[in-house]
Amino acid sequence: MRVHDHLTFRAWRRRLNAPPLPGWLGDMFGGAALGLLGLPSPLAVLAPLPLAFLHHRLARSPHAQAAFGRAFVFALSFFALHLAWLPASMTEMLGPLGGLLTLLVLPATALTWAVPLALTRRLFGTSTLLALPFAWVLLETLRTRGPLAFPWGNPGYALTGTPLNQLASVGGVALLTLLVTLTASVLAGLGSRRRPALVALLILWSVAWLWGRGVTAAPASTSRTAVLVQGAVDPRLKAQRRTWEELGLYLDLTRGALRSGAADLVVWPETASPLPASEPEVLPALLGLDVPMLVGAPGDVPGQARNSAYGVNGKVMGRQDKRVLVPFGESLPFAGVLDFLYTSVLSSLGMTGFTSLTPGSQLNVLQLKDVQVGVSICYESVFPRLSLQAARTGANLLVVMSNDAWFGQGAGAEQHFQMGRLRAIETRRFLLRAGNDGVSAAVDPWGRVQFRAPRGERGAYRASFDVSSAPTFYVQYGDWVSWVSGVVLALLTVLGVRRSKRAPS
Structure with missing residues (x-):
């Protein structure tokens, strides 16, 4: 026995003749560790550590079936903690049966990790550690598509609270995901031959960290004022019956805020008005405020139920329908x-x-004087492609209308907000957010929170902002990280096939 073996936990277990621990127990604890580190914890930057454990387990799996089992246990344990707020909030809103049914989301979401990761082990064999970071990028891109799209848990969001988040202006959240998972693979393969990779990784982190600190050194310029209205209306009452009192509440809150000074823009949350803004019973009241507005309300397409945002300035300037539904x-x-x-x-x-x-079928940038607004309605704020499309179409301001009161008091609303912050960095646009009970906030183009209203309190809050049309690398070239990842995996596949042909039978 080598000297250092006396210091290892495994060596002590052998000396005590203790039975080996089941492998799934380590996978469960690894996933739980990632869940405890996840958003909105400031320790989320340590996410590569439990992911390194997962990568090590996947690379050492004897076959794809074992890799699937290990990845599934890890992912289920992670999502059980990361999404613990979901069954709790649905139980409060829909009763015990609703909360029980929501538990089905956990294994379903775990499968969206386990299947692609096991497939990566199956396809790439001894190159699994090299392939995994690029596979993560593609699987997280796929999780933003289709009728079951649900991007919660993306490893890239672990860097949201660090200067490394500025990399999102280069490659979006996908570049952050690549950095986190590449770090995990390097740590998982540590050894005497991997030290150069570790040194290169440390240099990469240091340079990216210093660059992120540098670009955020200067304060953001603000020359305009927005009023973010937070009605704090119980969502259960809204679901049972919409009332005129809701509209009156938002009108009164807005008037009160405007009495203290003029504003360039007023933003109401998702479904703030019980009727479309174009209705004769609603529009005159909005016009009477004499201020450019963004109003969340039902759509005005006959025979269809839509969730919409209206731009109002002397008349209805346009409507954006919610395109990605929950x-x-x-x-x-x-x-x-x-x-x-x-x-x-x-x-x-x-x-x-x-x-x-x-669902809406097209993007409509809403123009209010010289402010061109790209609107995301609630859930849409976690889908980067929507704000990317808006910025490319001419939006110089991003707005999120939300109703996170459905999330209850758990971590869901905070996770939603923190994920959406990256949209500001990706596009270098100010992001204004109005929520029914919060989170209502103003985020500058570097992702810094300039203003945040107390959650759950009714009020109309003044926040400073500005407009910007400068394109980022990400806005210019889009989701290039996913395309590069696909090319790398294709090359690894070709190399693997050639290697297997040259190997003796």
Whole structure:
């Protein structure tokens, strides 16, 4: 036995003749560690450490089935903590059955990690550690697509609270994901032959950290004022019946804020108005405020239920419909096939009148004087491609309208806000956020929170902002990190095939 073996936990277990611990227990603790480090914890920057454990386990798996089991246990443990707020909030809103059904999200989301990671082990064999970072980028890109899109848990968001977040202006959250998972692979493969890789990684982190500190040294210039209105209306009451009192509440809060000074823009949250802003009962009241406005309200397309944002300035200047709907909250995925199941479940929850919303089909940048606004409605703020499209179409300001009161008092609303902050960095645009009960905030183009209203308090808050049209590298070249990752994986596949042909049978 070598000298240093006396100092290892494994050596002491052998000397004590203790039975070996089951491998799944380590996977469970590794996933739990990542969950405890995750957003909104400031320790999230340490996420590469538990991910290194996962990468090591995947690379050492004897076959793809073992890799799948290890990845699934790790992911299930992670999402059980990262999304602990979800069943808790749904129990509060929909009762015990609603919370119980929400638990199904955990294994389903764990599969979105386990299947691609096991496939990576199957395809790349001895090159698994090298392939994993690029596979992570692609799998997280895929998790933002389709009717079940749910990007919560993306490893790249672990760097949101650090100067490394400025890399998002170069390659979006995908570049952060690549950095985190590449770090995990280097740590997982540490050894005498891997020391140059570790040194290179330390240099990369140091340079990126210093660059991030440098570009955020100067304060952001602000020459305009926005009023962010936070009505704090109970979402359960909104779901039961919309009332004129809601509209009156938002009008009164806005008038009160405008009495203390003029504003360049007023932003109301998602579904603040019970009727479309274009309705004769609503529009005159909005015009009476005599200020450019963004109003969350139902869509005004006959025969369709839509979640929309209206630009109002002397008239209705345009409407942006919500394009990405919340699965099972605003839409019923695969309803044509699963209609019998949805009918039974909705009846048990007392929601027999539930109707899926109609998603918007196009981007409409809303112009209010010289401010051109790209609007994301609630859930949409965690999808980078939407703000990217808006910036490319001429938006010089990003706005998020939300109703995070559904999240309850858990970590969900904070996670939602912190993920959305990266949209400001990716595009170098100010981001204004108005939430029903929060988070209402102003974020500058470097992702710094310039103003944040107390969550849960009713009020209208003044916040400074400005407009910008300068394109970032990410705005110019889009999701290039995903394309590069795909090319790298293709090359590794070709090299693997050639290597296997040259190997003796």
